[in-house]
Amino acid sequence: MHLLFATSIVPDGALASGYEIANAAIIEALRRAGARVTVIGFSWPGKPAVDPENTIVLGAIDVRTESASPLQKLAWVGKAMRMGLTFASVKLRVVSAADVHAAIEHAGPFDGYVLNSVQFAGAFESVLGDRPSIFVAHNVEHRSAEENAAAAGSVLQRCLFRREARLLEVIEKRLCRAARFVFTLAEEDRAALGVASDDRSAVLPLVTRAEAPANKGPRRVDCDAALIGTWTWQPNRIGLDWFLTKVAPHLKADFRIRIAGNMPSGVTSTHPGIQFVGRVPDAQAFARGGAVVPLISTAGSGVQLKTIETFELGLPSVATSRSLRGIGYRPQNCVVTDDPVAFASALEAAAADVRDVDGSAFHRRQARALDAAIRLGLEKLGAIRREVAA
Structure with a gap:
C-alpha cells in the first residue's frame, strides 16, 4: 500500500517540537506496518527534507506567527478573510491547489492519503478528496481555538480566535466524515470529534524515539x-x-x-x-x-x-x-x-x-499499542480500497 502523508511541514530530522516528534513516530509506525509512505508538504527555509527520495517539497516557508512582521500578519489575516480559510491554513496558500494536484499526480500512483492535522488538509481540501483517506487529529483544534479566545489579551485576538474556532469545527467535522478512519492522540478526542466508534477511530499512543532511551546511569542535577x-x-x-x-x-x-x-x-x-x-x-x-x-x-x-x-x-x-x-x-x-x-x-x-x-517498560508498552492501532487503521483503509476496486 502506497500512502501520501500530507502535512504542513515535512520532516527535516531536527525533531524540534512535539508536533515534529509525533509526525516522525507516526510515519515510522506506518512503515513498520508495511506501507510505503511518501510525504508531501513544505519545508522550513534552509532545512531540507530528511528523506528527499520519499518527500515532495512544495516550497520553503516560515509559518511562525511570532517571527512574522506586522505587515505579514496583516496580509495573512486579510487573505484568510478573503478566501474563507483559517489563519493556519492560509499561510500554506503560497502555491495553488492546481500546483498541489499536479505534484501529486506526477509522483503517484497512491492508494490513499494520510491527512496529518487540519492545516494542510484545510488549505488544499479540494485536491485531497479523490482517494480514500485517514485523518490524523493531533488535537481537537476548534476546542483549542476556543480556549485561546478565552485567554486572549485583546478584543481583536479574541475575535480572530473565535473565527478560527468556528471554521475549524466545520472543517474537522468534514474531514472526519470523509475519512475512512480517524486517528486521535487522546481517548477523549474521539468523542469530541464525533468518531468514538471503534469502526471509525483509534487512539495512537506515541513514543518520542524508535528505541527506548538507554539507561545512562546516575545523572548530574543542575x-x-x-x-x-x-x-x-x-x-x-x-x-x-x-x-x-x-x-x-x-x-x-x-x-x-x-x-x-x-x-x-x-x-x-x-x-x-x-x-x-x-x-x-x-x-x-x-x-x-x-x-x-x-x-x-x-x-x-x-x-x-x-x-x-x-x-x-x-x-x-x-x-x-x-x-x-x-x-x-x-x-x-x-x-x-x-x-x-x-x-x-x-x-x-x-x-x-x-x-x-x-522508563523502558513505558516505552515498550506505548510502541506496541502504537503499532496495533496503525495496523487497525490500515486494515480499515485496505478493506475499503478493495471494496471500491471490486
Missing part, C-alpha cells in the same frame, strides 16, 4: 526543576502563564527553575530562582539536568509529547491532569495535582528526594 517547550504555541503559553503566576509564587525563593525553548515577548517572572535560557542544543540532556520536571498543561487537546518523553526517561515529575491526557499509564514518581499550592509543594518534595525509575 537545577531543581527543568521546563522545556514551544511556548509560542498558545496552549503551551497558557500553561506557562499558569505556572509563572499561580505556582511560582508558592515556591521557596532558592528553588532553581530553568525554562528552555522559544519564548514569546512579554513573559517574565518575579521569582528569583527562575531563569529563561532560550533554545538548548539537547532537549533530553536539559531535562535530565532538572531534579524534577513540571508538566504544566492547562489547555489544549491531543497528547503532551513532553509528558511521554519524561516518562520514557524515567524522570520524576509533577503533572496537571491535562498533562496526562492520552496516556493510560502513570509511573510511581509522577505526582498529579491541579492545585497550584499543592503543585509547588510536590515540586519541592520531589527535588529534595530525587527518585528516577526505569
Whole structure:
C-alpha cells in the first residue's frame, strides 16, 4: 500500500517540537506496518527534507506567527478573510491547489492519503478528496481555538480566535466524515470529534524515539526543576502563564527553575530562582539536568509529547491532569495535582528526594499499542480500497 502523508511541514530530522516528534513516530509506525509512505508538504527555509527520495517539497516557508512582521500578519489575516480559510491554513496558500494536484499526480500512483492535522488538509481540501483517506487529529483544534479566545489579551485576538474556532469545527467535522478512519492522540478526542466508534477511530499512543532511551546511569542535577517547550504555541503559553503566576509564587525563593525553548515577548517572572535560557542544543540532556520536571498543561487537546518523553526517561515529575491526557499509564514518581499550592509543594518534595525509575517498560508498552492501532487503521483503509476496486 502506497500512502501520501500530507502535512504542513515535512520532516527535516531536527525533531524540534512535539508536533515534529509525533509526525516522525507516526510515519515510522506506518512503515513498520508495511506501507510505503511518501510525504508531501513544505519545508522550513534552509532545512531540507530528511528523506528527499520519499518527500515532495512544495516550497520553503516560515509559518511562525511570532517571527512574522506586522505587515505579514496583516496580509495573512486579510487573505484568510478573503478566501474563507483559517489563519493556519492560509499561510500554506503560497502555491495553488492546481500546483498541489499536479505534484501529486506526477509522483503517484497512491492508494490513499494520510491527512496529518487540519492545516494542510484545510488549505488544499479540494485536491485531497479523490482517494480514500485517514485523518490524523493531533488535537481537537476548534476546542483549542476556543480556549485561546478565552485567554486572549485583546478584543481583536479574541475575535480572530473565535473565527478560527468556528471554521475549524466545520472543517474537522468534514474531514472526519470523509475519512475512512480517524486517528486521535487522546481517548477523549474521539468523542469530541464525533468518531468514538471503534469502526471509525483509534487512539495512537506515541513514543518520542524508535528505541527506548538507554539507561545512562546516575545523572548530574543542575537545577531543581527543568521546563522545556514551544511556548509560542498558545496552549503551551497558557500553561506557562499558569505556572509563572499561580505556582511560582508558592515556591521557596532558592528553588532553581530553568525554562528552555522559544519564548514569546512579554513573559517574565518575579521569582528569583527562575531563569529563561532560550533554545538548548539537547532537549533530553536539559531535562535530565532538572531534579524534577513540571508538566504544566492547562489547555489544549491531543497528547503532551513532553509528558511521554519524561516518562520514557524515567524522570520524576509533577503533572496537571491535562498533562496526562492520552496516556493510560502513570509511573510511581509522577505526582498529579491541579492545585497550584499543592503543585509547588510536590515540586519541592520531589527535588529534595530525587527518585528516577526505569522508563523502558513505558516505552515498550506505548510502541506496541502504537503499532496495533496503525495496523487497525490500515486494515480499515485496505478493506475499503478493495471494496471500491471490486
